[in-house]
Amino acid sequence: MLLVYTGSDTVRAKAAARAAARGREVVRIGEGEESLVALSQYLGQEGLFSPSLAVIVDRPLETKEGARQFLELAPACATSSTLVIAIEPDLDAAAQKQLANSATIETFDLPAPVKEELPSSFTLIDALQAGDRKRAWILYRQLIDGGVSAEEIHGALAWAARAVVLAARTPNALAAGMKPYPYGKAKAIAMRIGTEAAIDRSASLMNLYHEARRGAGTLEYLLEAYLLKR
DSSP states (O other), rough: OEEEEEEHHHHHHOOOOOOHHTTEEEEEESSSBBOOHHHHHHHOOOSSSSSSSSEEEEEESHHHHHHHHHHHHHHHHSSSSSSSEOOOOOHHHHHHHHHHOOOEEEOOOOOOOOOOOOOOHHHHHHHHTTHHHHHHHHHHHHHTTTTOOOOHHHHHHHHHHHHHHHHHOSHHHHHHOOOOHHHHHHHHHHHHHHHHHHHHHHHHHHHHHHHTTTTTHHHHHHHHHHHHHH
């Protein structure tokens, strides 16, 4: 019988191999033990201390020669009374096709890492406009470290700042050419901080972009410094 355990979770694959071989005398090939060339000698043989034998082979396809030897022996392993268990993390499609009629193949993969959902730029905008400097900086770093560009974040912040200025200068959403909900939020901020502060915030954000273009620092650095100063 031939079992082939593949996949990235070699710990689980090896544990499964030990479980499958339980009750048999075990011979190990690879991992510093016997060479693959010895595999054929164990087929159909009894153990020294047990009538049934299991051979656990580690990474037989790791080299071209090893792959050739193992694939040639696979049909004999399949019909042998000796249990042969191969642990091969990287079983390619060609080898899998060749082994399909000889082996029982089982995959043990590590679970895919859970991708942490990034906060949105709007969450950062809300923290900044609420005056929560610490939270704004934390959200900014999460966005940057998550692969969001400083240019994209700056664009969102600059748009929000312009919306507050526009809301401060207009009586309603229709006059501002904005939808009611974002206008209402911008209007509330404008009333809280005042028109001059809204204009100053918008101008400061625009200046950051020009300073970065003039070589005063990267936009990422300048934007971070701006958030920490607010």
